Amino acid sequence: MARMSPAERREAIVVATLAVMQRRGIAATTVRDVAAELGTSSGLIHHYYSSMDELLAEAFERIARADLQETVAAVAAGDSPLERLRLFFDTYARADTDAGMQIWLDAWAEAARRPALQRTSRRLNEEWQALLAEVIADGCASGVMTTDDPDAAAWRVLSLLDGLSLQVVAHGDVLSDEQADAWSREATERELGLSPGTVLPQRVLPPRVLTRSVAE
Amino acid sequence: MARMSPAERREAIVVATLAVMQRRGIAATTVRDVAAELGTSSGLIHHYYSSMDELLAEAFERIARADLQETVAAVAAGDSPLERLRLFFDTYARADTDAGMQIWLDAWAEAARRPALQRTSRRLNEEWQALLAEVIADGCASGVMTTDDPDAAAWRVLSLLDGLSLQVVAHGDVLSDEQADAWSREATERELGLSPGTVLPQRVLPPRVLTRSVAE
DNA sequence: AGAATTGTTGGACGGTTGCGCAATAGCGGG
DNA sequence: CCCGCTATTGCGCAACCGTCCAACAATTCT
Numbered sequence: 001m002a003r004m005s006p007a008e009r010r011e012a013i014v015v016a017t018l019a020v021m022q023r024r025g026i027a028a029t030t031v032r033d034v035a036a037e038l039g040t041s042s043g044l045i046h047h048y049y050s051s052m053d054e055l056l057a058e059a060f061e062r063i064a065r066a067d068l069q070e071t072v073a074a075v076a077a078g079d080s081p082l083e084r085l086r087l088f089f090d091t092y093a094r095a096d097t098d099a100g101m102q103i104w105l106d107a108w109a110e111a112a113r114r115p116a117l118q119r120t121s122r123r124l125n126e127e128w129q130a131l132l133a134e135v136i137a138d139g140c141a142s143g144v145m146t147t148d149d150p151d152a153a154a155w156r157v158l159s160l161l162d163g164l165s166l167q168v169v170a171h172g173d174v175l176s177d178e179q180a181d182a183w184s185r186e187a188t189e190r191e192l193g194l195s196p197g198t199v200l201p202q203r204v205l206p207p208r209v210l211t212r213s214v215a216e
Numbered sequence: 217m218a219r220m221s222p223a224e225r226r227e228a229i230v231v232a233t234l235a236v237m238q239r240r241g242i243a244a245t246t247v248r249d250v251a252a253e254l255g256t257s258s259g260l261i262h263h264y265y266s267s268m269d270e271l272l273a274e275a276f277e278r279i280a281r282a283d284l285q286e287t288v289a290a291v292a293a294g295d296s297p298l299e300r301l302r303l304f305f306d307t308y309a310r311a312d313t314d315a316g317m318q319i320w321l322d323a324w325a326e327a328a329r330r331p332a333l334q335r336t337s338r339r340l341n342e343e344w345q346a347l348l349a350e351v352i353a354d355g356c357a358s359g360v361m362t363t364d365d366p367d368a369a370a371w372r373v374l375s376l377l378d379g380l381s382l383q384v385v386a387h388g389d390v391l392s393d394e395q396a397d398a399w400s401r402e403a404t405e406r407e408l409g410l411s412p413g414t415v416l417p418q419r420v421l422p423p424r425v426l427t428r429s430v431a432e
Numbered sequence: 433a434g435a436a437t438t439g440t441t442g443g444a445c446g447g448t449t450g451c452g453c454a455a456t457a458g459c460g461g462g
Numbered sequence: 463c464c465c466g467c468t469a470t471t472g473c474g475c476a477a478c479c480g481t482c483c484a485a486c487a488a489t490t491c492t
Binding site (some may be wrong): 025027082102105106109110113125154155158159161163170171179184191208 | 241291318322324325326328329334338341342372374376378383385386387388390391393399400406
């Protein structure tokens with residue numbers, strides 16, 4: 001394989017790793033799979049990453065942070081707290097039925113066994129909560145939303161979203177993703193003292209490129 | 217090892233499997249571990265269970281159903297819908313920080329790859345929802361609770377509980393279990409049109425025997 | 433130009449896995 | 463008491479795992 005600079009090679013390894021992770025799941029991702037995806041030898045991966053845990057954590061961070069950034073960008077485009085809240089749901093709704101949510105399930109389960117992955121997963125979750133908490137705090141400040149603890153409200157809304165998407169992804173059609181989306185919006189209206197229908201979809205976003213692949 | 221009747225042996229295998237599952241996690245449970253736990257050969261396990269997926273699903277069903285039954289029994293002791301709702305939370309609160317919740321995380325993540333486990337996990341989740349939905353429907357019928365869709369409300373409450381306990385179990389002290397418990401009760405009050413403080417703990421239950429063990 | 437550096441290879445190592453199968457051991461019926 | 467049935471063993475198989483390392487090759491420095 002062509003020789004690369006360390007920076008390029010590390011990048012290529014991470015990209016290959018997250019491709020395998022999406023296909024096989026975190027727990028089943030193996031050094032040899034990554035090497036095959038990359039078209040190189042397995043020894044090369046250990047030349048750049050001292051352990052599998054470290055590599056998995058970095059690849060997970062990459063993919064999870066991309067989703068977060070997408071939502072951050074979408075939310076930033078909103079002109080009012082209410083619009084930002086709607087945009088938050090719009091962006092999340094597209095992500096939760098993706099392979100992206102399965103990766104989160106893997107990460108939460110594996111966190112107990114992989115220290116580096118746990119730190120990353122936890123940090124990312126806290127950033128999601130912080131993003132939402134800021135929107136809610138703004139909404140309270142401007143008087144459109146009502147809660148005595150924006151921080152707690154953000155954790156509740158986020159946990160509800162996680163719990164509902166979890167059912168969609170893990171159990172197939174026990175719930176539809178439309179139901180999960182609509183129900184979480186309704187509960188959020190109640191949570192923040194908004195009148196029903198306030199948090200309906202803001203605008204239709206272009207369909208995301210599906211990264212999910214068939215189980216192998 | 218002493219010869220057993222098929223029924224006894226199957227039972228013994230399931231018991232040994234769930235012991236290993238609690239210790240090591242679902243994904244890391246191996247045939248040889250189960251055999252060692254049982255004090256028999258690994259070949260014996262395959263004489264009774266044709267695949268690992270099947271065995272894991274049955275063991276998971278056993279442990280998860282025990283938790284469910286415990287909650288069913290506790291709820292049945294309530295005299296009113298409101299009291300039953302409180303008892304539901306009391307029992308769930310004890311289970312969610314147990315190793316029991318980690319097993320659920322494992323199951324949700326593994327569901328995508330293990331068909332038998334997915335069916336079991338899904339079925340159990342639906343039973344939890346049905347239990348809660350019935351309490352809520354009763355509450356609506358007797359006028360103490362208010363929701364236009366008890367089924368949807370039950371899914372929301374359950375998903376919020378799952379999402380919050382998930383944070384507690386996967387990420388350690390990002391949230392305390394007391395917070396998760398209190399927050400889910402508050403959100404449920406809002407969800408069902410109850411006045412704040414209605415769903416406080418009903419009674420103190422005896423501490424459950426901890427089955428969690430140190431990571432190995 | 434040659435030398436030093438370092439990205440890359442490919443396989444060895446010691447371990448693991450799920451599963452299958454011939455041989456054995458123990459029990460119940462005749 | 464012995465025979466047939468079957469629970470149980472113990473090991474083999476083929477594949478897999480993360481990690482390591484000596485050798486090779488491509489680049490850069492002198």
